[in-house]
Amino acid sequence: MKTVVEQTGRRTYTLNMGPQHPSTHGVLRVILDLEGETIVDAKPVIGYLHRGTEKLAEAKTYQQVSPLIDRLDYLACPAYNFAYCLAVEKLLGVEVPPRARYIRVIMAELARIASHLIWLGSHAMDIGAVTVFLYTFREREITYELLEMAAGVRMHQSYFVVGGVRWDLPEGFIPKLKNFLDILPSKIQEYENLLTKNKIWKLRTVGVGVLSKEDAIALGATGPMLRGSGVEWDIRKAYPYSGYEEFEFDIPTGEHGDTYDRYLVRMEEMRQSRRIILQALERLPDGPIQAMEGKLYFPDPDKVRGEHRDMAALIHQFKLVSEGFHPPKGEVYQAIEAPKGELGFYVVSDGGPKPFRLRIRLPSLMNLQTLPVLSKGHKIADMAAIIGTLDIVLGDVDK
Amino acid sequence: MVAMADWLDEVKSRLGEAVLDEAEFRGENTLVLDRGSLPHSLEVLKEEFGFNSLVDLCGLDMGEDQDPRFYVVYHLRNLDTKAQLRVKVGLNEGEKVPSACEVWAGANWMEREAYDMFGIEFEGHPDLTRLYLADDFPGHPLRKDYPTEGYDFEE
Numbered sequence: 001m002k003t004v005v006e007q008t009g010r011r012t013y014t015l016n017m018g019p020q021h022p023s024t025h026g027v028l029r030v031i032l033d034l035e036g037e038t039i040v041d042a043k044p045v046i047g048y049l050h051r052g053t054e055k056l057a058e059a060k061t062y063q064q065v066s067p068l069i070d071r072l073d074y075l076a077c078p079a080y081n082f083a084y085c086l087a088v089e090k091l092l093g094v095e096v097p098p099r100a101r102y103i104r105v106i107m108a109e110l111a112r113i114a115s116h117l118i119w120l121g122s123h124a125m126d127i128g129a130v131t132v133f134l135y136t137f138r139e140r141e142i143t144y145e146l147l148e149m150a151a152g153v154r155m156h157q158s159y160f161v162v163g164g165v166r167w168d169l170p171e172g173f174i175p176k177l178k179n180f181l182d183i184l185p186s187k188i189q190e191y192e193n194l195l196t197k198n199k200i201w202k203l204r205t206v207g208v209g210v211l212s213k214e215d216a217i218a219l220g221a222t223g224p225m226l227r228g229s230g231v232e233w234d235i236r237k238a239y240p241y242s243g244y245e246e247f248e249f250d251i252p253t254g255e256h257g258d259t260y261d262r263y264l265v266r267m268e269e270m271r272q273s274r275r276i277i278l279q280a281l282e283r284l285p286d287g288p289i290q291a292m293e294g295k296l297y298f299p300d301p302d303k304v305r306g307e308h309r310d311m312a313a314l315i316h317q318f319k320l321v322s323e324g325f326h327p328p329k330g331e332v333y334q335a336i337e338a339p340k341g342e343l344g345f346y347v348v349s350d351g352g353p354k355p356f357r358l359r360i361r362l363p364s365l366m367n368l369q370t371l372p373v374l375s376k377g378h379k380i381a382d383m384a385a386i387i388g389t390l391d392i393v394l395g396d397v398d399k
Numbered sequence: 400m401v402a403m404a405d406w407l408d409e410v411k412s413r414l415g416e417a418v419l420d421e422a423e424f425r426g427e428n429t430l431v432l433d434r435g436s437l438p439h440s441l442e443v444l445k446e447e448f449g450f451n452s453l454v455d456l457c458g459l460d461m462g463e464d465q466d467p468r469f470y471v472v473y474h475l476r477n478l479d480t481k482a483q484l485r486v487k488v489g490l491n492e493g494e495k496v497p498s499a500c501e502v503w504a505g506a507n508w509m510e511r512e513a514y515d516m517f518g519i520e521f522e523g524h525p526d527l528t529r530l531y532l533a534d535d536f537p538g539h540p541l542r543k544d545y546p547t548e549g550y551d552f553e554e
Contacts, residue, residue, distance in 0.1 A: 047533075050532065052540060055541055058547075059547050217478065218504040218505060219505040220452065220453060220503070231478070239481070330425065331424060333454075333455070335454070342454070344454065344455055348459065357459055357460075359455070361454065361457075361474075369508050399531075
């Protein structure tokens with residue numbers, strides 16, 4: 001029997017991808033308009049993980065908001081607490097002690113390495129290189145052990161508090177971190193051996209998901225998305241915070257703005273983060289770890305009810321529990337270079353103990369907005385590579 | 400930061416009467432612009448003063464008894480000179496703001512979010528639908544009169 005296929009002409013059809021799809025890294029839904037296998041238009045539908053962080057923050061004191069914040073990007077928690085604390089400190093006009101600044105930089109760069117390791121593993125797995133995932137999770141585990149040592153928990157550490165860090169680094173942390181930094185370059189080389197010159201990897205990433213310089217700026221893409229397109233822009237260099245001007249590091253940039261360039265940018269960023277941590281460890285100063293000790297974050301329990309009981313500490317403790325601290329009236333915007341791009345907090349204060357308005361400028365959300373530009377004209381199979389290269393976390397898209 | 404004051408003075412004299420108010424706090428500059436001057440004043444800021452990057456756009460509810468009740472807050476940045484400027488535009492219930500999508504394409508989702516959360520309508524937006532919440536979601540949650548517990552739907 002012969003099947004007669006009639007030519008019906010070109011037409012587009014709509015395909016729903018997600019919200020539960022292995023390559024969407026969470027609950028992202030994309031409505032695809034297709035012509036054959038070619039993507040004509042892609043429309044992301046988001047909000048499946050919306051938790052109303054901004055509304056919740058208005059009902060909590062400044063210190064109480066902090067644990068909500070690291071639930072945004074659950075793969076790079078320290079970076080998120082970092083930005084929030086800096087914003088509130090800017091509002092208060094408080095200077096953080098040098099030791100706390102250095103500890104924060106170490107933790108934030110460790111978070112960048114952890115975040116990039118997960119990105120690399122899942123991105124490669126989406127494309128079909130499953131081995132890389134197993135390799136990166138091996139090293140990622142060490143970063144989580146380190147964060148656990150410092151904060152007591154693996155995820156959602158909330159190790160940073162407004163005014164400094166919760167407590168000092170534990171014994172054994174620095175040697176373990178140094179060991180990790182010693183092996184890291186050889187491990188990064190191991191991933192690169194698997195991918196950088198791999199023919200299949202290059203076929204799947206070179207020229208895929210191209211974002212031009214102009215589009216990147218116009219659409220508000222930041223972080224490796226912007227740098228991959230050849231714009232040398234890094235908040236750590238442009239508006240140094242927490243003493244980043246004291247460290248030497250380079251800003252890697254791409255040339256073509258494709259998936260492969262962004263891959264190279266992120267690989268290099270891990271090496272630069274290592275460089276920053278090494279410098280910070282070398283110069284790590286001694287001294288206090290909180291500004292206005294006891295007045296912004298709870299005083300030492302020993303001073304409240306222990307042997308060294310102190311009336312003033314008890315009063316501060318009572319005030320912090322019953323109402324919190326009062327920043328002056330005003331509004332500030334503070335941005336940091338989070339692993340995924342620019343993370344900004346716009347805090348409006350009416351002089352009360354709770355934020356009047358807390359606006360969070362999320363990197364993943366703004367980077368996801370480039371998805372239609374990146375995917376237009378590509379085959380549907382490239383969608384996995386394109387979503388991977390965006391390095392989104394849905395908690396960070398949906399707030 | 401001497402140069403900062405220079406460009407700010409130039410911006411103010413160029414925009415003239417469109418500038419209703421200005422403020423400086425912790426080294427950040429804020430201009431309150433007349434709603435009627437948009438989107439022209441935003442175009443001027445982009446084309447003549449090089450604010451090529453719209454870092455953030457959000458809504459702000461000052462409370463039901465305030466005039467204007469809402470603000471749309473733009474955070475602008477010049478990637479070449481690193482200058483930053485916050486622009487605020489006030490409006491009341493039922494009033495609309497011209498969309499900034501034509502000026503910065505990235506405004507699209509952020510305006511949808513402001514519409515979603517505050518009910519602020521942007522005139523000329525290509526697809527003004529809710530960004531996060533379901534289409535049939537009642538109310539706009541980030542308004543000050545929207546309780547954290549939500550409305551009582553039984554009533």
